Amino acid sequence: QRQMCIRDSALILVAVIPSEEVLIPPMTFVATANAVSHLGAVPHFIDIEKDFLGMSPHALEERLEEIAIKKNGRIYNKISGRRIAAIVPVHIFGTPARIIELKEIAYQWNIPLVEDAAEALGSWIKDGNHLRHCGSFGMASIISFNGNKIISTGGGGMILTNDKILASKAKHYSSTAKIKHPWAFIH
Numbered sequence: 001q002r003q004m005c006i007r008d009s010a011l012i013l014v015a016v017i018p019s020e021e022v023l024i025p026p027m028t029f030v031a032t033a034n035a036v037s038h039l040g041a042v043p044h045f046i047d048i049e050k051d052f053l054g055m056s057p058h059a060l061e062e063r064l065e066e067i068a069i070k071k072n073g074r075i076y077n078k079i080s081g082r083r084i085a086a087i088v089p090v091h092i093f094g095t096p097a098r099i100i101e102l103k104e105i106a107y108q109w110n111i112p113l114v115e116d117a118a119e120a121l122g123s124w125i126k127d128g129n130h131l132r133h134c135g136s137f138g139m140a141s142i143i144s145f146n147g148n149k150i151i152s153t154g155g156g157g158m159i160l161t162n163d164k165i166l167a168s169k170a171k172h173y174s175s176t177a178k179i180k181h182p183w184a185f186i187h
């Protein structure tokens, strides 16, 4: 039996499936890589930059230029043959990663961005003249309420999204996944 954690579910929401690749930084808590492996997908590390210790936009851009090819509107790693299914920057120790640049690169390549804001509840990033919270940039983002985090509920966490379809999918998965039916209980 598999236990689903909030981080797995954010990857499920953006449709990561087994044996696909997910780009993550090596400088993070192990849960970032675990969420990928737990789905049967493969973590692919993109180096960090030294100012904020988040995923380096430069390293991401270079790696994608080196390995990524587009086939039928999807992006594949031409060395491994796997689809590159998501990019997951991490705001480590509550310090915002260069998320605006990272998001722009993800957008250019049409790869879903999932933001790991587990450690960054309450952190802000300047976006033009606006301040925006970490966790508001990803197609789906996560915050952790584990015992060592900014706010704790003992365990668990939260998925953030502005996408109505993803939000209702998230609600479905996180609340016993019952399929609507007048009398049958099918989950």
Ligand SMILES: *Cc1c(COP(=O)(O)O)cnc(C)c1O
Pocket: 005, 006, 007, 028, 029, 031, 032, 090, 092, 116, 118, 119, 143, 144, 145, 146, 155, 156, 157
């Ligand atoms: C704590 C943490 C997680 C894990 O959160 P859980 O709620 O335990 O799933 C993921 N990523 C980072 C960067 C963390 O610090």
